[in-house]
Amino acid sequence: MADRPRFPGNTLGNRFGDPALDGEVLPPPIDPERFRHIQLLNEAVLVNFAASPNPRTPWGWSTLAWDVTMPTTFLPGVHVEAVLFGEGEQIVPAQGTRPARPYNETTYTLSLRTPLALRMMGQVTLGIDFGACxxxxxxxxxxxxxxxxxxxxxxxxxxxxxxxxxxxxxxxxxxxxxxxxxxxxxxxxxxxxxxxxxxxxxxxxxxxxxxxxxxxxxxxxxxxxxxxxxxxxxxxxxxxxxxxxxxxxxxxxxxxxxxxxxxxxxxxxxxxxxxxxxxxxxxxYKVHxxxxxxxxxxxxVCPVSAPPPPPDPNRPGRDGGLEPLRS
Structure with a gap:
């Protein structure tokens, strides 16, 4: 007589699926406070994250633009940050723009984070058009x-x-x-x-x-x-x-x-x-x-014809409270 198929938690002598007997390794229970932070970040919605122009010319400028609808739930003492990764790390507002001119093709990641959780909202790869090179x-x-x-x-x-x-x-x-x-x-x-x-x-x-x-x-x-x-x-x-x-x-x-x-x-x-x-x-032309x-x-080699950098409204000014770029 053929053996009956056995399933996890229903093996002979272990009808109730004791992990110690089955050999299964269960993940540790999540910290309740961290779980509340994760639920908070899950309320956020990415409206837009793009680069224009994309691709750009060598030494040319592009503008990164993003729009995130932030969570509405309030947790005492918890601040949600929007973070832009790509050329280091920069704290940014939930809606904004930033000029970008990395030397090589670069992937930017927009994330939200709290002291106990991090959620990636979107990614943009800013390419380079070498057609004139x-x-x-x-x-x-x-x-x-x-x-x-x-x-x-x-x-x-x-x-x-x-x-x-x-x-x-x-x-x-x-x-x-x-x-x-x-x-x-x-x-x-x-x-x-x-x-x-x-x-x-x-x-x-x-x-x-x-x-x-x-x-x-x-x-x-x-x-x-x-x-x-x-x-x-x-x-x-x-x-x-x-x-x-x-x-x-x-x-x-x-x-x-x-x-x-x-x-x-x-x-x-x-x-x-x-x-x-x-x-x-x-x-x-210069060597790229x-x-x-x-x-x-x-x-x-590519032509040197990059326009001047566009204004960056996210740079700290007299009234700015934006954190600077950290590499």
């Missing part, structure tokens, strides 16, 4: 050559750690790259060591300018097979110590130095390309952002 591709080979030149600069032939004859490898990701550096170290009173370094970097736009960040270092040190025999096995321990020392050295000095030099070189190249592009153009891939460095 151009893309200036630069070959990734140029960036690869810049990276290799900075690595060679970091390891001159007169140093104690020098480059081997092997190729410096550069592999690109999206706005990132990994460099494989073959080195030789002159270790006093010991065997010369082959050091294979792998360094990770990021290159990314910040408000139209180039930023570069050193990410990580991985080191592999080898003294060769002969050293392991002649040193009685001590070369393995020395290699481990050298690997740790190299990682710390690159983390503290060489890696960030290469990132800074590369940032300056790429920025200079972009400035030169933009100056050539702007010859005879009015209005001029860029993307580095294994194929090229794609620089997006």
């Amino acid at each position: 151009f893309e200036l591709p630069q070959r990734s080979d140029v960036i690869r050559d810049l990276i290799r030149e900075e690595v060679r600069r970091a390891f001159p032939s007169s140093g104690q750690v020098t480059l081997r004859d092997s190729e410096i490898g550069v592999d690109f990701g999206i706005n990132s790259f990994v460099v494989d550096i073959p080195l030789t170290a002159d270790v006093p009173n010991w065997f010369d060591a082959d050091i294979d370094m792998t360094l990770g970097f990021e290159v990314f736009p910040v408000d139209g300018r180039v930023a570069a960040r050193y990410g990580f270092a991985r080191t592999n040190v080898s003294f060769g097979t002969a050293s392991a025999i002649l040193s009685g096995g001590c070369s393995s321990a020395v290699a481990k110590a050298l690997e740790a020392a190299c990682d710390g050295f690159f983390d503290g000095f060489i890696g960030p130095a290469i990132a800074r030099q590369l940032r300056d070189q790429v920025q200079a190249g972009m400035n030169t390309a933009l100056a050539e592009f702007n010859q005879g153009r009015s209005p001029p 952002d860029f993307t580095l891939t294994e194929f090229n460095l794609l620089v997006r």
Whole structure:
């Protein structure tokens, strides 16, 4: 005879659904005061929340507008705030407008909150229209050559750690790259060591300018097979110590130095390309952002024709009691 189906709360030996026997985990009971705050916020109604124009031009302004019908129930000592999130946090009136010009596409969230509850009323994503922009591709080979030149600069032939004859490898990701550096170290009173370094970097736009960040270092040190025999096995321990020392050295000095030099070189190249592009153009164009891939460095330039900012009626004035933007 087939087993009868069993349902939660009706298992054999537990007809009344004891959670301790069923293994069910019930949520803790809600605090009555917090429940009253939630009920209060549920009375609110979103009438409108929009951005105009949307999308906007790069460096252009839009106006955020919202209208919320606030709760009518009164709870002693409880104040309901309207909060606008997106570029930090701003306390706003229930009905109002605000100019907006974030650098990138941004999602704004309008919420109501009390000391014990928060309710999201609506969201608006303010986009950017890049229709008037151009893309200036630069070959990734140029960036690869810049990276290799900075690595060679970091390891001159007169140093104690020098480059081997092997190729410096550069592999690109999206706005990132990994460099494989073959080195030789002159270790006093010991065997010369082959050091294979792998360094990770990021290159990314910040408000139209180039930023570069050193990410990580991985080191592999080898003294060769002969050293392991002649040193009685001590070369393995020395290699481990050298690997740790190299990682710390690159983390503290060489890696960030290469990132800074590369940032300056790429920025200079972009400035030169933009100056050539702007010859005879009015209005001029400026760099908005860029993307580095294994194929090229794609620089997006947009016309500088943003109108002056619209007035912001929500900014605190002589009679204002509005809280300022908090980031």
